[in-house]
Amino acid sequence: MIAIIGGGASGLMAALTAAERGEQVVLLERQPRVGRKLLSTGNGRCNLSNLHSAPEHYHGDDYAFTVPALAAFDAAAARQYFRSLGLLTVCEPDGRIYPLSNQAGSVVDVLRLNAAGRGVALRTDCQVQAIRREGTGFLLQLEQEQLRAQQVIVCCGGCAGAKVGGSSSGYRLLEGLGHRCTRLYPALVQLKTETALVRALKGVRADAALSLSQNDAPLAASSGEVQFTEYGVSGPAVFDISRAASVAGGGLLLTLDFLPQLTEDEIAAILRRRCELLPELPGSDLLAGILHNRLGQTLLRYCGLRLNMPAAELSNRQRQKIACAIKRFQLPVTGTLGFDSAQVTAGGIVTSQFNPQTLESRLMPGLYAAGEVLDIDGDCGGYNLHWAWASGRLAGRTL
Ligand SMILES: Cc1cc2nc3c(=O)[nH]c(=O)nc-3n(C[C@H](O)[C@H](O)[C@H](O)COP(=O)(O)OP(=O)(O)OC[C@H]3O[C@@H](n4cnc5c(N)ncnc54)[C@H](O)[C@@H]3O)c2cc1C
Numbered sequence: 001m002i003a004i005i006g007g008g009a010s011g012l013m014a015a016l017t018a019a020e021r022g023e024q025v026v027l028l029e030r031q032p033r034v035g036r037k038l039l040s041t042g043n044g045r046c047n048l049s050n051l052h053s054a055p056e057h058y059h060g061d062d063y064a065f066t067v068p069a070l071a072a073f074d075a076a077a078a079r080q081y082f083r084s085l086g087l088l089t090v091c092e093p094d095g096r097i098y099p100l101s102n103q104a105g106s107v108v109d110v111l112r113l114n115a116a117g118r119g120v121a122l123r124t125d126c127q128v129q130a131i132r133r134e135g136t137g138f139l140l141q142l143e144q145e146q147l148r149a150q151q152v153i154v155c156c157g158g159c160a161g162a163k164v165g166g167s168s169s170g171y172r173l174l175e176g177l178g179h180r181c182t183r184l185y186p187a188l189v190q191l192k193t194e195t196a197l198v199r200a201l202k203g204v205r206a207d208a209a210l211s212l213s214q215n216d217a218p219l220a221a222s223s224g225e226v227q228f229t230e231y232g233v234s235g236p237a238v239f240d241i242s243r244a245a246s247v248a249g250g251g252l253l254l255t256l257d258f259l260p261q262l263t264e265d266e267i268a269a270i271l272r273r274r275c276e277l278l279p280e281l282p283g284s285d286l287l288a289g290i291l292h293n294r295l296g297q298t299l300l301r302y303c304g305l306r307l308n309m310p311a312a313e314l315s316n317r318q319r320q321k322i323a324c325a326i327k328r329f330q331l332p333v334t335g336t337l338g339f340d341s342a343q344v345t346a347g348g349i350v351t352s353q354f355n356p357q358t359l360e361s362r363l364m365p366g367l368y369a370a371g372e373v374l375d376i377d378g379d380c381g382g383y384n385l386h387w388a389w390a391s392g393r394l395a396g397r398t399l
Pocket residue numbers: 005006007008009010011028029030031034035036037038040041042043046047048049126127128129155156157158160161164165166167169170342343344370371372373381382383384385386388
């Protein structure tokens with residue numbers, strides 16, 4: 001019998017794949033239902049894959065570890081496989097793939113129903129506490145009983161999203177069998193910044209080019225939507241640099257360029273014309289039509305200017321200062337919102353201890369791992385679920 005520990009994305013995929021090969025499979029899930037985290041993904045829509053799923057979108061000590069799994073199960077294969085299960089998908093212009101129903105619940109339903117239909121024994125409320133070697137197989141310690149399995153796939157996920165099932169349980173199970181775990185960091189997570197300025201921006205969304213630096217050394221860059229919150233910044237462009245922020249630790253500065261398509265001098269020229277045309281315009285409206293009103297007003301305050309100051313009174317130097325603030329609005333980063341709010345864990349079980357062609361442990365034949373528990377994390381945009389499917393499929397096919 002094959003035991004799969006964890007009824008999330010990778011576990012359900014591994015279970016289905018092994019069952020398709022006629023194996024007797026038991027799927028053990030500690031929560032009352034399988035796929036709980038999946039229900040929260042993509043804001044309830046489940047961004048289940050990405051057309052551009054390729055190794056360069058993944059991180060970890062050795063991101064090339066993903067090559068065989070991704071080559072065997074790319075985005076097209078994932079869409080086709082889900083279609084064979086009864087799930088239709090759509091691909092958005094940016095490559096993100098969603099269920100046609102726009103409901104994460106549909107993804108869980110097709111996986112759960114097909115797994116049950118193929119004879120997978122789904123055991124929920126069933127936490128595996130330890131795994132021990134017994135002969136050529138394994139003995140799994142459950143709360144009240146022990147379970148024997150010839151092969152085991154650990155699909156316990158990572159620490160991210162604790163409220164929807166994230167935990168360190170998988171790392172501990174594998175460490176108990178001699179595997180090593182790297183340091184763990186929250187990734188795809190909101191950043192906390194100094195709040196004096198951003199508090200006034202709560203709820204504002206803006207497109208910007210972001211750069212993250214530490215003691216003047218550039219660390220990461222991204223562009224896209226930023227959402228201001230009471231604690232700092234969120235949104236896809238922030239998620240893209242959050243891994244670097246999390247790993248780097250302190251002394252971080254976030255610089256936002258709200259008009260990357262214009263130079264500072266071009267912006268200053270636009271402001272000069274505006275001041276000539278509308279000399280009575282109060283400072284509070286100076287950037288109206290260029291940026292979100294509240295953002296414009298905050299930038300003026302950032303420059304130390306009065307919001308009731310008429311446009312005619314602004315000097316060349318002050319206009320240049322505003323243009324500079326639009327291009328280089330700087331916020332000291334004080335941390336991240338942590339694992340509770342993160343979408344994925346950076347770090348995990350060291351991949352060099354697993355064979356990338358099969359996902360079998362190099363230390364313990366018959367033991368496999370898939371999904372987030374391994375030291376692999378993906379960019380924002382469906383890459384993490386794609387890794388869960390591709391690795392779950394590979395482990396389920398080769399054991
Ligand atoms: C809010 C949120 C939104 C996200 N949105 C997206 C998105 O849109 N697109 C995307 O690609 N990724 C997204 N992710 C990331 C993605 O959900 C995960 O990377 C992916 O689910 C990992 O799959 P997994 O199978 O490794 O782990 P999981 O899906 O987390 O499944 C692990 C399962 O194992 C169970 N388990 C753990 N330990 C034990 C044990 N000892 N015994 C029994 N069961 C155990 C857990 O309860 C859990 O059900 C999101 C994550 C979060 C938190």
